[in-house]
Amino acid sequence: MLQAAAGKGKSTTKKTAPARSTSSKPKVHDRYLEAFRWMLLSRILEEKLASLYRGGMIVGGVYLGKGQEAVSAACGMFLQKGDVFGPLIRDQAGRSAFGEPLIDVVRTYLGSVKGPMRGRDGNIHRGRPQENQLAMISHLGAMIPVMVGKLMAKRMKGEKGFVGLTTLGEGGMQTGASHEGLNIAAVEQVPLVVVVTNNHWAYSTPNEREFACANLVDRAIGYGYEGHTIDGTDLNACLEVVETAVKRARAGRPPQLVVAEVLRLAGHGEHDDASYVPPEMKSQPFAQDPVARTEKFILENGLLDANALQQMRAEISRQVDEAVSMAQQEDAPHAREEDWRGLSTSPLIDNPSA
Amino acid sequence: MLQAAAGKGKSTTKKTAPARSTSSKPKVHDRYLEAFRWMLLSRILEEKLASLYRGGMIVGGVYLGKGQEAVSAACGMFLQKGDVFGPLIRDQAGRSAFGEPLIDVVRTYLGSVKGPMRGRDGNIHRGRPQENQLAMISHLGAMIPVMVGKLMAKRMKGEKGFVGLTTLGEGGMQTGASHEGLNIAAVEQVPLVVVVTNNHWAYSTPNEREFACANLVDRAIGYGYEGHTIDGTDLNACLEVVETAVKRARAGRPPQLVVAEVLRLAGHGEHDDASYVPPEMKSQPFAQDPVARTEKFILENGLLDANALQQMRAEISRQVDEAVSMAQQEDAPHAREEDWRGLSTSPLIDNPSA
Amino acid sequence: MSVTYLEAIREAQTQLLRDDERVFIYGQDIAGKFGGAFKATKGLAEKFPGRVLNTPISEDAMVGTAIGAALEGMRPIVEMQFADFSSIALNQILNNAGTHFFRTNVPVPITVRLPSGGTKGSGPFHSQSMEGLYSHYPGVVVMTPATVEDAYTMLIDAVAIDDPVIYCEHKYLYYHLKADALPKESFPVGKARIVRPGRDLTIVTYSAMVHEALAVANELRNDGFEIEVVDLRTVKPLDTATVLASVARTGRLLAVGEAFPWGGVTAEVIARVATEGFHLLDAAPARINAKDTPIPYHPNLWSEHRPNRKSIAVKARQILAE
Amino acid sequence: MSVTYLEAIREAQTQLLRDDERVFIYGQDIAGKFGGAFKATKGLAEKFPGRVLNTPISEDAMVGTAIGAALEGMRPIVEMQFADFSSIALNQILNNAGTHFFRTNVPVPITVRLPSGGTKGSGPFHSQSMEGLYSHYPGVVVMTPATVEDAYTMLIDAVAIDDPVIYCEHKYLYYHLKADALPKESFPVGKARIVRPGRDLTIVTYSAMVHEALAVANELRNDGFEIEVVDLRTVKPLDTATVLASVARTGRLLAVGEAFPWGGVTAEVIARVATEGFHLLDAAPARINAKDTPIPYHPNLWSEHRPNRKSIAVKARQILAE
Numbered sequence A, B: 001m002l003q004a005a006a007g008k009g010k011s012t013t014k015k016t017a018p019a020r021s022t023s024s025k026p027k028v029h030d031r032y033l034e035a036f037r038w039m040l041l042s043r044i045l046e047e048k049l050a051s052l053y054r055g056g057m058i059v060g061g062v063y064l065g066k067g068q069e070a071v072s073a074a075c076g077m078f079l080q081k082g083d084v085f086g087p088l089i090r091d092q093a094g095r096s097a098f099g100e101p102l103i104d105v106v107r108t109y110l111g112s113v114k115g116p117m118r119g120r121d122g123n124i125h126r127g128r129p130q131e132n133q134l135a136m137i138s139h140l141g142a143m144i145p146v147m148v149g150k151l152m153a154k155r156m157k158g159e160k161g162f163v164g165l166t167t168l169g170e171g172g173m174q175t176g177a178s179h180e181g182l183n184i185a186a187v188e189q190v191p192l193v194v195v196v197t198n199n200h201w202a203y204s205t206p207n208e209r210e211f212a213c214a215n216l217v218d219r220a221i222g223y224g225y226e227g228h229t230i231d232g233t234d235l236n237a238c239l240e241v242v243e244t245a246v247k248r249a250r251a252g253r254p255p256q257l258v259v260a261e262v263l264r265l266a267g268h269g270e271h272d273d274a275s276y277v278p279p280e281m282k283s284q285p286f287a288q289d290p291v292a293r294t295e296k297f298i299l300e301n302g303l304l305d306a307n308a309l310q311q312m313r314a315e316i317s318r319q320v321d322e323a324v325s326m327a328q329q330e331d332a333p334h335a336r337e338e339d340w341r342g343l344s345t346s347p348l349i350d351n352p353s354a
Numbered sequence C, D: 001m002s003v004t005y006l007e008a009i010r011e012a013q014t015q016l017l018r019d020d021e022r023v024f025i026y027g028q029d030i031a032g033k034f035g036g037a038f039k040a041t042k043g044l045a046e047k048f049p050g051r052v053l054n055t056p057i058s059e060d061a062m063v064g065t066a067i068g069a070a071l072e073g074m075r076p077i078v079e080m081q082f083a084d085f086s087s088i089a090l091n092q093i094l095n096n097a098g099t100h101f102f103r104t105n106v107p108v109p110i111t112v113r114l115p116s117g118g119t120k121g122s123g124p125f126h127s128q129s130m131e132g133l134y135s136h137y138p139g140v141v142v143m144t145p146a147t148v149e150d151a152y153t154m155l156i157d158a159v160a161i162d163d164p165v166i167y168c169e170h171k172y173l174y175y176h177l178k179a180d181a182l183p184k185e186s187f188p189v190g191k192a193r194i195v196r197p198g199r200d201l202t203i204v205t206y207s208a209m210v211h212e213a214l215a216v217a218n219e220l221r222n223d224g225f226e227i228e229v230v231d232l233r234t235v236k237p238l239d240t241a242t243v244l245a246s247v248a249r250t251g252r253l254l255a256v257g258e259a260f261p262w263g264g265v266t267a268e269v270i271a272r273v274a275t276e277g278f279h280l281l282d283a284a285p286a287r288i289n290a291k292d293t294p295i296p297y298h299p300n301l302w303s304e305h306r307p308n309r310k311s312i313a314v315k316a317r318q319i320l321a322e
């Protein structure tokens, strides 16, 4: 198993891992560096996918989390075994932190039949429902009530101490599905954290054509949630706030709404040049690159030196390249070997005349 | 035309009508008494419909506005010619105040082919889209965006100074349709007032299984609305708050959310005995009967004497009875005379084989 | 003792809750003493605390929540207050529940109960028959029980099935239909049933229209015709084999459904017989559906909008005369 | 000069905005320089300020708003980003727009554009063909243009119609299909067109599959078969007369559609011909649709999931051999 993708098995190792810096606050630095590693993995992996996309090697589209790595990594990091994660399209960092194997990602994008969706569905929709990572559908907001149901069922089964975290864009907050899901979670008082990343764009649509409140965290009170805001480019803030929200949900407080401000630092997908983003916006504080900012912090505070950083980068690149070349050698799905079953119950499969 | 049903034509007469009391604040008393008249009309009309229902004379169900007359009347009273009203099921008082002819109501309930829906749809769904009174569908929340579209279109056509008011129950606030509609209204900044009446029940479901915020007015900030609350049993408060909200919307302020607290003083429909309502709830302040409370205020403050009140009651009863006997003599629709057209464009009507 | 169609549904749910701790029921106004707009869950919330839950008016989230619970091993039953309101949940039903197994290999065992079909004075939004909409898409099973016995056994079957089941119960049958007792055994899932054997004409139908068809069969017996009535029971999968075998016997086909005429069950039945059993037909097949307008409110209009024994009999005689 | 299918749609909208002040366009990402996920409105927001408006991600409210504007005299066009997302708006489309005229006598002239159909690697939620869902219900017109010319004239027709029109434009045709120029005259609304005359077999189809059918007709001509291809153009209303007249000439019918197999356009076409033109058929009719699973993502699977010229040709030969 590739190390950077070791995943949820690590939730215990996390505590016992040796401090990687000389800092006097090893635990805090540890997790900061761990988060950075997920961010970097996400960035390097996605750069690779983007370049494969430009080379015509990807099946379908590529949607990057560039600019959202800090908040996304935080989303995956405080979840433990038994917790549930409902990621969306810009959550590579969080998916990896939650335990998604790197090879799963690459297989899906490269159309290997060994990918978790076996060629039937692709890329950002991938999930591992049996490992508590939901497989999103495209319709934004639809996964929130699914998460609520997972959590209700766990409670009914007598499980304790679990939490669910799901993410959404600021655009997705405007769908009816989101509203119904957010509200029903509060009515059922499930241990839920909803992390909304306002990256200032829903595809090409700016905030002012999406909603009219000052900040989407203002929705919290109306649902009976506790609300939090973060500068999503500040990894420390992301870790602290998401940790607090997860802890509170786990402790039985009402559902938690976290709203992070960032700028989407890529097109909506790699097909999109995002030329509609006004240049002024790119110098706003929320437009900082969280990976660069974190790297700078690491260097300035001596958590790692330039050399160690370079090594980390090289190591991740090697892992990504390995995964890519493995997946590239794997078969694509074949129509003849596909059993074309829309139901698991074979005798109930319909046979309309052709 | 029956007087109590004179309708929106009266928006000018309102100002010129002679003071009906000896009070020193004739204008205020005038509108208080006007509102009371709509409340009383609603109460008497609905009592009649309920009794016809018990006698098996009604086609379909009967849903009463009992307990909501004050807030509903206020909803109709500040709308002028050119304004739009989107009532829901418990808005008889508001519909009448907005100008719905009494005979329209009775014809619909009694299944006269002369009713505004010609027997094709019934009772609470009735509307007069060409007179700016929307014809609701059952799916709660669906009429909010329709109202938004009406207001956008008016603006596009260059109209000025208009406003739209639509109502909703606290249960209906939880649908995705409501959310999308409330949000899009704020994005479009249309002159809209949304009046939510929390009558503490959605059919048999109490507030705690509907939402988890302290008060639904807490939703206002998250949509970018201005919020207001009212004791919906207090006619003066209803008039003042709704007037303010309508004025603000008309003046170009953001959409207005008004939340009124009342108790539904009847079953969900007349088929429902509401035995699930705990007796304690009936002595809560919000459980007051607004008609009785207003009547008491009128007598105590000498706006009318008992005699005049009795006359008003008798006059309304007479009008209701007249309308009922007129409608009872009218034909029901006949299938043979129905042209069964689902489209207005005759050549495009499909003819599937039978 | 006699049992109504509605009581059969309630009894099935009682047993499911009693025998299978994975089962819970989720819907509007189904809990408390109230027990549902039609009382299909009357008494169950008290008997099974925490397992019959009222929801906000949020059909989309109700189904989404059920999907999540099913993924966690539960067997939720969702009650829609009226089938017509399931339009709000159609996306969760078809695009989420209906695709999940194909996409991930993990099935979604939810049952969505739709109180369906027309009753007097219910109008365009409380009368719809939505089996056609749901059957058009892949990934769901669509049941349309016509009898008290089937209402009972098929609901138990529905919950046992690992895939999403849309269970269309007919509101007109709730009180009108009675049986002496509930059956011990169930007819196989997905199989149509010949409810009345005949030799001159096959009427293929389902749900409330089965009873109209039977009435027509009785009426036409007086004229010497023996009409075979096939109750599809489940419209997806549609049991083509049983339909074809019947048409092989009779040579004539009339498909009857209460839903709208364009597409839907009757079109699918005729398409299957025409494509797979063309040479079995001695005359043109025919179909009767509701009219192609919203469902009218006034009983005078409604009773002509839907198929009824008069219109079915007229059409049956036409086919028999060919 | 040549015009693509997509350019025809853009040009139609340009003219509509220019010539009719009641028209505005409402949808996600359609405004600004961006001009839509597929660029169907590219340049229009700048040319017609305030009349091409971006919306929040709120399909239900987009259609609801359009209904309200239509009631106030406007002629809104709603662009769905993908047909598949219109599932969120299905309630407004069918239960509100589709019932309003019947209920109130006031029509609702909205046009809802659905970028439909499969393209490579688009998967289960960006590939759907939803004409069958919408056509099943009353109160809407459903158009499925197959050519550049029809894409242009039918969109102009759609906006002129007083009733709700669901305009299903095929994404695969956007760039692949070109014409020399846009037509001056339009073929009558609601009429099917015989795009290729023949005598041995009628293929009835619509949208992108028209071109697959034409390819098959060309291929089979080499074997001496003359296949008539009927393009339905509008699937609701469905022009039964033209279809029957064609089957009267050829005696054989194959219905082809890209949507899911249960119900839908092909079932309806076969049901109409079987019921109304039974004696015109010399052989069993047949149909080809997509498979009954969600639409797969990988091109290897997708290309077998949908009908294609190979599978159509095989089926056509079978019918011709009967």
Ligand SMILES: Cc1ncc(C[n+]2csc(CCOP(=O)(O)OP(=O)(O)O)c2C)c(N)n1
Residues within 6 Å of the ligand: A089, A090, A138, A139, A140, A168, A169, A170, A171, A172, A173, A175, A199, A201, A202, A203, A264, A268, D028, D057, D059, D081, D085, D088
């Ligand atoms: C219901 C629905 N409508 C439309 C889309 C198409 N769509 C995909 S992503 C997107 C923009 C999403 O914006 P946001 O939620 O802010 O997320 P971001 O892409 O910015 O991360 C849209 C409109 C969709 N997925 N779902």
Ligand SMILES: Cc1ncc(C[n+]2csc(CCOP(=O)(O)OP(=O)(O)O)c2C)c(N)n1
Residues within 6 Å of the ligand: B089, B090, B138, B139, B140, B168, B169, B170, B171, B172, B173, B175, B199, B201, B202, B203, B264, B268, C028, C057, C058, C059, C081, C085, C088
């Ligand atoms: C989407 C939808 N689901 C279900 C219903 C059925 N229904 C009709 S009224 C009602 C309760 C409404 O409660 P509320 O909005 O509080 O209004 P109230 O009846 O209390 O005035 C329900 C569930 C509906 N009309 N629409």
Ligand SMILES: [Mg+2]
Residues within 6 Å of the ligand: A169, A170, A171, A197, A198, A199, A200, A201, A202, A203
């Ligand atoms: Mg965004």
Ligand SMILES: [Mg+2]
Residues within 6 Å of the ligand: B169, B170, B171, B197, B198, B199, B200, B201, B202, B203
């Ligand atoms: Mg209420």
